[in-house]
Amino acid sequence: MMKILVVDDELDVKDLFLQRFRREIRSAQFQLDFANSGEEALAYLEGHKSEVILILSDINMPGMSGFELLRHIRADFKTPPSPVVMMITAYGDPDSQKQAVELGANDFLTKPLDFTVLKQKLHDLA
Amino acid sequence: MGHTAKLKPDSMNQDEIFSSFITLAIIWQVRRFLDTRNRIPQWDRMLQRFWIVNVSFVILSTAIDEDFPLRLIWLFALAAITYTVWLIKDNQSARTLLIALAPFMFFMAISKIIQDVFPHFAKAHDDFFESINGFALFWLIGFFIVANRQKKAQVKIDEERALEAEQRRVIEAKKQELEYLVAERTAEITRQKEELELALVELKSTQTQLIQSEKMASLGELTAGIAHEIQNPLNFVNNFSEVSIELIDELVDEQVKPHRDTELEAELLTDLKQNLQKINYHGGRASSIVKGMLQHSRTSTGQREPTDINSLCEEYLRLAYHGLRAKDKSFNALFSTDLDSSLGLVSLIPQDISRVLLNLFTNAFYAVQQRQKQGGPLGYHPTVIVSTRCVNKEAVITVADNGTGIADDVKQKIFQPFFTTKPTGEGTGLGLSLAYEIITKGHNGTLEVESKVGEGSKFIVTLPG
Numbered sequence: 001m002m003k004i005l006v007v008d009d010e011l012d013v014k015d016l017f018l019q020r021f022r023r024e025i026r027s028a029q030f031q032l033d034f035a036n037s038g039e040e041a042l043a044y045l046e047g048h049k050s051e052v053i054l055i056l057s058d059i060n061m062p063g064m065s066g067f068e069l070l071r072h073i074r075a076d077f078k079t080p081p082s083p084v085v086m087m088i089t090a091y092g093d094p095d096s097q098k099q100a101v102e103l104g105a106n107d108f109l110t111k112p113l114d115f116t117v118l119k120q121k122l123h124d125l126a
Numbered sequence: 127m128g129h130t131a132k133l134k135p136d137s138m139n140q141d142e143i144f145s146s147f148i149t150l151a152i153i154w155q156v157r158r159f160l161d162t163r164n165r166i167p168q169w170d171r172m173l174q175r176f177w178i179v180n181v182s183f184v185i186l187s188t189a190i191d192e193d194f195p196l197r198l199i200w201l202f203a204l205a206a207i208t209y210t211v212w213l214i215k216d217n218q219s220a221r222t223l224l225i226a227l228a229p230f231m232f233f234m235a236i237s238k239i240i241q242d243v244f245p246h247f248a249k250a251h252d253d254f255f256e257s258i259n260g261f262a263l264f265w266l267i268g269f270f271i272v273a274n275r276q277k278k279a280q281v282k283i284d285e286e287r288a289l290e291a292e293q294r295r296v297i298e299a300k301k302q303e304l305e306y307l308v309a310e311r312t313a314e315i316t317r318q319k320e321e322l323e324l325a326l327v328e329l330k331s332t333q334t335q336l337i338q339s340e341k342m343a344s345l346g347e348l349t350a351g352i353a354h355e356i357q358n359p360l361n362f363v364n365n366f367s368e369v370s371i372e373l374i375d376e377l378v379d380e381q382v383k384p385h386r387d388t389e390l391e392a393e394l395l396t397d398l399k400q401n402l403q404k405i406n407y408h409g410g411r412a413s414s415i416v417k418g419m420l421q422h423s424r425t426s427t428g429q430r431e432p433t434d435i436n437s438l439c440e441e442y443l444r445l446a447y448h449g450l451r452a453k454d455k456s457f458n459a460l461f462s463t464d465l466d467s468s469l470g471l472v473s474l475i476p477q478d479i480s481r482v483l484l485n486l487f488t489n490a491f492y493a494v495q496q497r498q499k500q501g502g503p504l505g506y507h508p509t510v511i512v513s514t515r516c517v518n519k520e521a522v523i524t525v526a527d528n529g530t531g532i533a534d535d536v537k538q539k540i541f542q543p544f545f546t547t548k549p550t551g552e553g554t555g556l557g558l559s560l561a562y563e564i565i566t567k568g569h570n571g572t573l574e575v576e577s578k579v580g581e582g583s584k585f586i587v588t589l590p591g
Contacts, residue, residue, distance in 0.1 A: 010358060010362075012362055012366075012404055012408070015400065015401075015404065016362065016365050016366065016369065019366075019369040019372075019373070019397060019401070020365070020369055060354075060448075060451070062460075062461055062462055062463075063460060063462055064460075065458050065460070067458065090354055090357055090358070091451065091452070095456050096456075099456070111357065111358075111361055112357070112360075112361040112364060112365070113361070113365075115365075
């Protein structure tokens with residue numbers, strides 16, 4: 001079973017993901033957890049060391065941005081298994097993508113999310 | 127006269143001739159002295175003719191050596207002289223002349239008459255008549271001198287008057303010239319005034335246009351933010367409707383199964399209802415953003431409405447951030463709000479205050495962006511913090527950034543219209559001046575700034591509740 005942490009300041013992201021992955025959840029393929037900010041995500045990671053496999057994080061968030069979260073993750077959670085991080089942003093510009101890759105993101109997704117593509121990627125990882 | 131009068135015809139005649147000459151001389155002098163030619167021209171001509179006739183009579187009487195009635199003629203001449211002087215008695219010297227002549231003529235006439243009528247009496251009192259006549263002659267000469275002096279004085283006065291008149295004329299001319307100049311100047315000033323009024327009207331319309339263009343410029347800054355803000359709810363609308371279709375498909379599949387899972391069906395229905403609610407909510411969110419945008423571009427109604435300052439701050443902070451983000455993708459900043467929930471609704475003009483907030487937020491993000499570009503200190507985090515407080519029944523909004531800060535000489539000018547530190551074409555220089563107007567004049571509030579170069583700025587808006 002793959003553990004996925006979704007980080008986004010939009011609360012309804014939770015319901016959306018739960019419904020989009022309802023089949024995978026029901027069949028216990030994925031386990032979804034949610035954080036509303038970078039800070040919350042870091043706190044979650046502290047409590048679930050070596051458990052988390054995949055993080056899906058928004059970049060534009062008030063407070064700690066997705067990039068900062070990524071920087072923290074790469075700096076503080078080096079002990080394997082180091083989490084796979086996918087960055088999501090509304091701005092699909094090359095600069096952001098480059099920055100994400102430089103900071104150690106495994107993948108880069110643009111909003112609006114294509115869930116079919118996302119599912120495919122997750123299945124490939126699983 | 128100056129000799130002994132005799133009854134002999136020739137001596138008599140000599141006497142008469144002498145008297146006639148004196149009379150003629152007097153007439154001549156009086157005419158000249160009183161300037162009768164100009165004063166009483168008609169009478170003067172008569173006098174002249176009379177004088178010529180008189181002269182010819184005197185010459186005639188000398189020539190024929192006859193006892194010609196010369197006495198009658200010069201008596202008549204005396205009367206004429208008296209009348210002449212009488213005619214211009216208004217003249218001071220003429221009056222003096224009259225006083226001079228009157229006794230002389232009177233005694234001359236009387237003595238002649240007495241000599242003629244009572245020759246013996248006259249002869250007996252010859253000395254008396256002589257001295258009377260002498261006295262009268264002195265009187266005449268004396269007063270003639272006085273009259274002459276008076277005349278000279280009069281001439282002097284006349285000259286002075288003429289001079290005065292000339293001066294008056296010059297002054298009058300100058301006055302007219304001045305009046306002409308004044309009229310000309312007045313016309314010029316009036317023309318200038320009209321030009322200025324026209325210029326003022328043009329300026330006012332330009333100002334209105336500028337304010338409108340500032341609104342449009344800030345709308346331009348907003349568009350990217352708005353697009354981003356609309357995109358999020360639209361994504362939810364799309365996603366939840368897609369998921370709902372999936373849910374319905376699942377539900378239909380479940381219904382045709384021989385062993386229906388009613389629990390699952392109920393769960394699916396609950397999810398469906400929840401999704402529709404979410405679609406509704408996010409649709410509303412999108413339309414409220416569009417409404418806000420329209421409100422921003424519209425001319426202010428100037429109508430105060432009870433407004434939630436906190437939500438206004440949150441909304442425009444995001445818009446400002448995403449607006450700048452859209453322009454500069456590499457830009458990232460921390461922004462947070464510290465909102466006082468006890469603030470409640472404040473009566474204000476929402477379009478105007480939102481314009482102020484947008485301007486303050488945009489400026490704050492610009493300041494931190496500039497500092498980041500200049501290469502801020504190690505570990506520099508561009509940060510904008512918006513806080514609201516309720517202090518003494520007043521709403522206080524503080525916009526703090528850790529950007530470049532404002533130098534003191536610049537600080538004095540930031541609220542002036544058209545002052546901008548941005549490169550040409552990037553800022554209108556109207557943002558803060560409009561904000562200042564809106565807060566102070568529109569809402570009786572205050573807009574203050576605290577800033578330190580290299581540390582950041584803090585703009586404090588105070589709105590009376």
